[in-house]
Amino acid sequence: MxxxxxxxxxxxxxxxxxxxxxxxxxxxxxxxxxxxxxxxxxxxxxxxxxxxxxxxxxxxxxxxxxxxxxxxxxxxxxxKDSLTGLNNRRTFLECASRRREDRTDGALLLLDADHFKRINDSYGHQAGDICLQSIAETLRRNVRRDDVVGRIGGEEFAIFLCDTTLEQAQIIGERLTKPISFHPTDQSTEAHLSVTLSIGAAVNSPDLSLNTMLANADQALYRAKAEGRARMVVWSDQLLTH
Incomplete structure (x- = not known):
């Protein structure tokens, strides 16, 4: 043309x-x-x-x-994010905002790949890309049709779980902290590597803006990293005192 x-x-x-x-x-x-x-x-x-x-x-x-x-x-x-096919940050925020208007129960999960820089430094950026794609596929398999998933930057992902109690969100989060295996290159003969996720969670509340929920989940994620990674921490007022 x-x-x-x-x-x-x-x-x-x-x-x-x-x-x-x-x-x-x-x-x-x-x-x-x-x-x-x-x-x-x-x-x-x-x-x-x-x-x-x-x-x-x-x-x-x-x-x-x-x-x-x-x-x-x-x-x-x-x-869409070109590498993983997930929603990009802007689309995730738009879709999560719409889901929050329709539902009261829910939870926001902020997920970060542990020691991701080591993978890039040791095996190259191709291995890093494959790692991110493997994480994205794992997230897809563990959410429902109405949930919203996105890559919101670098090795950081987010999920908004619709109509979900805190107990249900914890079950999903614990499942996502298990090691995710991937090949460092496209060659299937290469040895497997694995990556874990640290997760910060915030329970949905009509009184909170989505940006506030993201900030709370980010603070919980920081605590999960500080406590040893590969775990999920739910935000609460107690985190403000530590």
Whole structure:
């Protein structure tokens, strides 16, 4: 399509002239093939429209279809994280906010890959990317359709669990702190590595903004890291006193 785009006024005029020439050539070809005709005959006008206008109409529809598909793809790319396919930060926050409007029960989990820098430093960034993709796949397998999952930056992920009690959130969180295995490269013959997640959780409350919940979950995550990693800590007022 980039070859069809006129990048200057002369290019626009040239494409316009070519289009007019093609229309004129189509008219001349149709008149020669059709022979004598009656302008009052509706069939003549139908055949003329199909022969002359048909190819241009199909071309215009093709352009429209291409544009719609391109816009859809750009929309997806703007809302998804390109590496993991999860929601990006902006989309996660938008979707989590909408879920909170519809439901009172829920929990926000903030997850961070433990010692992720060591993986990048020891095995390279490809291994780091594969590690993040493995984490993303693990998160997908452990949430429900209505839950919201996103990669909100670097090796940090977030989940908003809908209609979930604190006890249920703890069960899910404990499951996600188990080691996640992955290959350091795309070659399946390589030895397995594993990564764990530290999790900070905050229970949903209508009195709290989503940003406040994120801050609380982040503080709980910091405590989980300080206590040895690969664990989940739920935010409470007691964390403010330590």
């Amino acid at each position: 980039r070859y069809l785009e006129p990048r200057s006024v002369p290019a626009l005029i040239a494409r316009f002239v070519i289009a007019i020439a093609l229309i004129a050539l189509s008219n001349m070809s149709f008149a020669r093939l059709h022979g004598p005709h009656d302008y009052n005959d509706p069939l003549y006008h139908i055949k003329h429209a199909i022969f002359v206008g048909g190819p241009f109409a199909l071309f215009a529809l093709f352009i429209m279809m291409f544009q719609v598909r391109l816009q859809r793809r750009l929309s997806i790319l703007s809302r």
